[in-house]
Amino acid sequence: MGIRLTEATKAWVLIGEKAGCTPFSDALEQKKITLPELSPESCLVETLYGSWEGNMDHALRADPVNICVQRKEPEVVLGNSAVVRVLAPGENSGLAEGDCCLIYGAAETDEYGYMTLALAYDAPATSGVLAKRLVIPAANLIPLPKTTRHDLERWAAFSIRYITAWGNLNVAIKAFRSQMDEHDLPVLNIGAWGGGTSYAEVTLAKLRGHAPFLVTSSGSRLEHLKKIGVTGIDRRRFMGLSFDEDRYDSDPDYHKAYAAREDIFLEAVLEATGGQGFHVIVDNIGTPIFRASLRSLARQGVFATSGWKRGMRTPLFRAIETIQRHIHIHTHYATRNEADESVSFAEENDWLPPMPARVWRWQDIPALADAYAEGDTSWFPVFSAL
Numbered sequence: 001m002g003i004r005l006t007e008a009t010k011a012w013v014l015i016g017e018k019a020g021c022t023p024f025s026d027a028l029e030q031k032k033i034t035l036p037e038l039s040p041e042s043c044l045v046e047t048l049y050g051s052w053e054g055n056m057d058h059a060l061r062a063d064p065v066n067i068c069v070q071r072k073e074p075e076v077v078l079g080n081s082a083v084v085r086v087l088a089p090g091e092n093s094g095l096a097e098g099d100c101c102l103i104y105g106a107a108e109t110d111e112y113g114y115m116t117l118a119l120a121y122d123a124p125a126t127s128g129v130l131a132k133r134l135v136i137p138a139a140n141l142i143p144l145p146k147t148t149r150h151d152l153e154r155w156a157a158f159s160i161r162y163i164t165a166w167g168n169l170n171v172a173i174k175a176f177r178s179q180m181d182e183h184d185l186p187v188l189n190i191g192a193w194g195g196g197t198s199y200a201e202v203t204l205a206k207l208r209g210h211a212p213f214l215v216t217s218s219g220s221r222l223e224h225l226k227k228i229g230v231t232g233i234d235r236r237r238f239m240g241l242s243f244d245e246d247r248y249d250s251d252p253d254y255h256k257a258y259a260a261r262e263d264i265f266l267e268a269v270l271e272a273t274g275g276q277g278f279h280v281i282v283d284n285i286g287t288p289i290f291r292a293s294l295r296s297l298a299r300q301g302v303f304a305t306s307g308w309k310r311g312m313r314t315p316l317f318r319a320i321e322t323i324q325r326h327i328h329i330h331t332h333y334a335t336r337n338e339a340d341e342s343v344s345f346a347e348e349n350d351w352l353p354p355m356p357a358r359v360w361r362w363q364d365i366p367a368l369a370d371a372y373a374e375g376d377t378s379w380f381p382v383f384s385a386l
């Protein structure tokens with residue numbers, strides 16, 4: 001029989017009818033919520049540190065969908081990237097009081113374990129870590145190594161971006177190797193457009209012995225990349241690169257300005273890669289840079305994505321992609337096995353986000369939401385629920 005929990009907890013709740021209003025944080029309200037019953041297969045946990053994620057931003061913007069409408073629920077508690085501590089384990093949960101766990105973000109999968117609905121996002125009747133305490137299925141908890149040598153703040157930002165990066169890069173490299181093996185080309189040039197998932201992918205590529213490249217418009221990020229052995233490509237040299245197919249075809253001034261920026265980007269890629277181009281390009285940005293991403297790829301190169309931060313529609317010339325034998329891969333998060341493997345690998349190889357310079361306080365979560373929407377946070381924005 002389940003344990004009846006009568007206590008209430010504080011949560012930042014997304015109010016569905018306010019999603020899409022600006023500032024986006026207007027859709028968040030702090031409320032007391034009552035926790036559901038604890039089943040034998042679930043755990044009562046407390047949120048320690050959480051990370052602000054692209055999916056939370058998409059939910060506040062109601063872009064591409066209003067998840068409250070889709071879920072037929074007026075209010076939703078978001079948040080699927082965090083470190084939580086078990087307060088009360090369900091008797092069949094396999095976990096113990098005090099265990100620190102990451103969130104595994106897939107609420108529903110297909111029969112092969114690939115995510116179809118995300119916890120605390122589009123999966124109905126699921127709740128996330130924008131609550132001080134929550135009851136969560138044990139299947140959504142990944143125990144951290146008991147003696148982890150890494151800070152919990154770093155693990156908090158791992159759950160979504162790093163697990164996604166693990167799944168995406170594995171598929172991308174396997175796809176490349178389906179045409180060109182290690183004898184053809186032992187070291188691959190793996191390029192990516194800035195962002196947390198991309199950072200995770202290029203640092204993983206480096207640990208696997210490949211040559212990593214990351215595009216960013218930030219001077220301090222370029223300095224950091226230099227220190228960790230990732231070649232930075234300075235986006236400020238071609239700032240404003242943004243493809244619009246209609247304008248490209250109809251507006252000669254736009255056409256000329258776009259082409260000039262794209263040429264600067266492509267020259268920078270050729271210069272950085274010794275004339276080879278990228279063997280894999282990770283593009284989670286979408287519409288504005290898709291054309292440039294494809295043009296930066298070497299023959300037999302792999303276009304890899306798991307996101308669409310700035311647009312989902314990406315037209316391409318099938319003939320060019322065919323002749324160049326480009327492979328396009330699209331992945332969404334990862335299976336539970338991949339998630340477990342990624343955590344073991346991270347513990348052993350120190351493959352985690354950098355320690356955040358700032359940890360946002362619980363009461364500042366709406367400010368964090370707006371700062372993220374404006375692009376004014378680090379790539380790994382972490383908040384504390386303590």
Ligand SMILES: NC(=O)c1ccc[n+]([C@@H]2O[C@H](COP(=O)([O-])OP(=O)(O)OC[C@H]3O[C@@H](n4cnc5c(N)ncnc54)[C@H](OP(=O)(O)O)[C@@H]3O)[C@@H](O)[C@H]2O)c1
Pocket residue numbers: 053054055058160161164193194195196197198215216217218221235284285288289306307308309310331332333334375378379380
């Ligand atoms: N499917 C999944 O399971 C999954 C998992 C994780 C993320 N995602 C999605 O992937 C996307 C990226 O998320 P993220 O957290 O990895 O990235 P992020 O940290 O949100 O990326 C932000 C960075 O992208 C760069 N950027 C923004 N607009 C750009 C533009 N127009 N051109 C070039 N660069 C631009 C900027 O880097 P600089 O300022 O340094 O230039 C910016 O700081 C989101 O849509 C997210 O929802 C999906």
